[in-house]
Amino acid sequence: MRFIVFFLLSLLLLSCKAEKTPQDQYFEAGDERFTYMGRTLTSGEGKELIASGASVKTKVYGDTVTVFLKSKEGSYHYVAVELNEEYKGRFRITKDTLKFALPRKDSANTITIFKETEAANGILIFSGIRANKIEKISEQQRAKIEFIGDSITCGMGADTTEINCEEGEWFDQHSAYTSYGPRVARELGIDYEINCVSGMGIYRNWNDEDKPALPDVYPYLHLDGNHGKRVIINKEDPPQVVSIALGTNDFSLGDGEKLRMPFSEDPFKENYITFIERIFKIYPETKVALISSPMTREEDSKELIEILHEIKAQLADKPIEIFEFKKTYARGCSGHPSAEDHKLMAEQLVPFYRKMLNKE
Structure with missing residues (x-):
């Protein structure tokens, strides 16, 4: 009997622990919680970032965020990344994922991806993001x-x-x-x-x-x-x-x-x-x-x-x-x-x- 009680308590503890650790999910580029700026186009592969400075941003939750990007024409591009309005660097992209640790573990982090190269260099495709949760950035329309x-x-x-x-x-x-x-x-x-x-x-x-x-x-x-x-x-x-x-x-x-x-x-x-x-x-x-x-x-x-x-x-x-x-x-x-x-x-x-x- 004691063994059964111990077994049930163990299951309960494991269940509680699992509930406290939500699993990351994949959010596709077409999700309405992403905000785009600049010249872009929706395609079967995701969102095409076309012109210089074209960008995508959203709020992300969890321990890490993974961004899925690739060059449509097979060449390469560069992107700049901001996390909570802090510049994280410039990254070369062919068919890559960029993974970042999120500084705010219990609240929202804002991530923004900017295309560094220009339209003449071809199309950069944003496929989506893997994170615990995403949320649309709510802000008043700006100049x-x-x-x-x-x-x-x-x-x-x-x-x-x-x-x-x-x-x-x-x-x-x-x-x-x-x-x-x-x-x-x-x-x-x-x-x-x-x-x-x-x-x-x-x-x-x-x-x-x-x-x-x-x-x-x-x-x-x-x-x-x-x-x-x-x-x-x-x-x-x-x-x-x-x-x-x-x-x-x-x-x-x-x-x-x-x-x-x-x-x-x-x-x-x-x-x-x-x-x-x-x-x-x-x-x-x-x-x-x-x-x-x-x-x-x-x-x-x-x-x-x-x-x-x-x-x-x-x-x-x-x-x-x-x-x-x-x-x-x-x-x-x-x-x-x-x-x-x-x-x-x-x-x-x-x-x-x-x-x-x-x-x-």
Whole structure:
């Protein structure tokens, strides 16, 4: 009889212990408790993170969290990870899982995954998360800036902590997370979206005269000259500011080998005005910021800023503001801004954007 009582008590204790240790579960990317930002697309494999800085976030519970990611095209990407708004690092992804210990064992932890590479590098697929429990982040709708630009806005050549400029692939130093746009957004406590393509300009690109430029690919989800699926505009979450930083590649001399015509002001100005008018048609209530280049030569910078002021004057009935960098920032790869340069750029830009957002 004593043995039976002991056996039953043991079972009860084991049952209580099991109840106190919930098992981790797998949550697929389509779960409504995930929040996405930037250009994404739902597919049979999960959620496709397309553009630079596209992200997914949620609250997680338990001892650990495992994130399932993979490259759709078989190449590799980089992601940045935040845990409870603390930067955990930059990780190379081919077909990988990232596992993190959760600092808060008895309460919610917030995890955010950011795509570091750009749309031109292909698609990064987020398949899901394994954790004890997840929960949607409930927050009021925040102000948002959409950052449109070229390789500078993409964060190209910014992060050399693991691979030097002369080594690896052209995108191995890409870091959208440390670029000026996300830095500004984190400082102001706002949301953001990045739509950028390295090498592209307003009317011509870094080393070609007749290929699609940024305004041509902007309407398409993958920012691709081959067009494809059009982006769906979320009218319920429009940006309060659309920031355009283009012109560096229009003024570029190219590779020095391919025939390059001198810069032409007329098509530049015409294309820029048409693009701005299109932005206002998409977002009638937005404001537009025109940003000068931190990479161009002194004489080109002067001409660019003069043209931007002419554009503003021609669109005098629209809410347009201009920001001019007073010096170059080119300590990263191929004369691009480094991560530290982006930090300095963001510090200058924060008051400018704060004023545009009426957050003073």
